[in-house]
Amino acid sequence: MREEIYDLTIIGGGPVGIFAVYYGGLRGMRMKVIDSLPHLGGQLNALYPEKFIYDVPGFPKVAAADLVEALEEQAMQFHPTVCLEEKVLDLKTNPLGPVELTTDKSLHLARSVIIACGVGAFVPRKLDVQSVQKLEGRGVHYFVHNKKLFRDKKIMIVGGGDSALDWALELIPIASEVTVIHKLDRWQAHEDTVKKLLASSARVMQRSEVLEVHGEKHVEAVTVINNETGEQSAFDIDHLLLNIGFLTNLGPIRNWGLEIQGNAIAVNSQMETNLPHVYAAGDIVTYPGKLKLIATGTGEAAIAANNAKSALDPNAKFFPGHSSQRYESQKPSVTPVQTDAQ
Ligand code: FAD
Secondary structure (H helix, E strand, O other): OOOOEEEEEEEOOOHHHHHHHHHHHHOOOOEEEEOOOOOOOHHHHHOOOOOEEOOEOOEOOEEHHHHHHHHHHHHHOOOOEEEOOOOEEEEEOOOOOOEEEEEOOOEEEEEEEEEOOOOOEEEEOOOOOOOOOOOEOOOEEOOOOOHHHHOOOEEEEEOOEHHHHHHHHHHOOOOOEEEEEEOOOOOEOOHHHHHHHHOOOOEEEEOEEEEEEEOOOOOOEEEEEEOOOOOEEEEEOOEEEEOOOEEEEOHHHHHOOOOEEOOEEEOOOOOEOOOOOEEEOHHHEEOOOOOOOHHHHHHHHHHHHHHHHHHHOOOOOOOOOOHHHHHHHHOOOOOOOOOOOO
16 A cells, blocks of 8 residues: 655654644645654653743743643644654655655655654663662652652652752652752752752752662662762662653664754754755754754744745745734634633
8 A cells, every 4th residue: 555645744743843733734734743652742741741831932831741732732723643652763855756754663755854853762861770770660760750659758869950859849849758869069950949959858968879779579768878978878768760861862863864963953044954855843953043942942843844835835935924814714623712802
């Protein structure tokens, strides 16, 4: 059976990929999105679903998972095809035919592609400590998917960056005890977050590392060593949350013939890569002045999708028009916001 050719296929269903789906749909293109994770939302759902984001236009404060839900609602009105748990392994452009995307499950054909793969396939950095691996999912965690799990529990958080400290502050009100241990004597988090942590009820230990994790079926205790004095202390712990960063890898993307700078794809101001009909947006791209933020990434998605449209259809303008005016004639399936004036 011949594969169907989509107008625009997005690799990566993080916030940037989802917004690209929306914009492609708005421009009347047949859209597909492919993501290796079992859900859309990228880093927001995988790494920090319950954390609040404060710097998205129009949302003074929004939980990451709620932002993803709103992005999905916006994009799904155009009925894109969504392929989850499918990793794109290869991308090939053809001078006369569609772009070919080979995944670990099948072949996808697209007239144009936006790569929105974020930081690539990301894996949490692990501790080289005996029994950590054995107890993963049994008290050893890399992500917080459900805060309720930590209610009235003793938690040890390892790390000195924003993730570790933000989670400490979020869990203090629900856990019975929070201990933060960090191997350095300086913090790598925002100054304000450090101040809040030091003023909180958390036990804070710098220059300290996990020496051993105890427990057969579940984490029961952790031995910590002070790396300056060599002094060891044991703590009864129910959960160990490791927030010591991620190892990111562009993986197969490096072999697709793209111009790569560092760990990112080089794009021009139209979000074009060096390959024809292949655009990129979001955390995966680099250009002078690049900021890795949701606000800027979603803007790049709009630029990429509108360029893809005008490249495929020479009669189509690059500027999409104002959505406020388009919607008056298109009758969208989303419910308009009611105001007192209406
Ligand atoms: P991602 O969210 O990384 O999504 C990329 C998607 O591509 C992933 O779902 C991945 O599975 C998929 N993918 C990768 N490779 C492949 C492949 N080969 N095949 C198929 N799928 C693939 N930003 C802000 O603006 N404000 C904040 O307050 C904020 N807080 C943050 C807090 C934390 C703890 C972290 C870690 C990040 C935070 N960020 C914040 C950054 C923000 O999350 C990123 O800028 C944003 O997620 C980038 O979106 P993206 O769609 O480009 O990439």
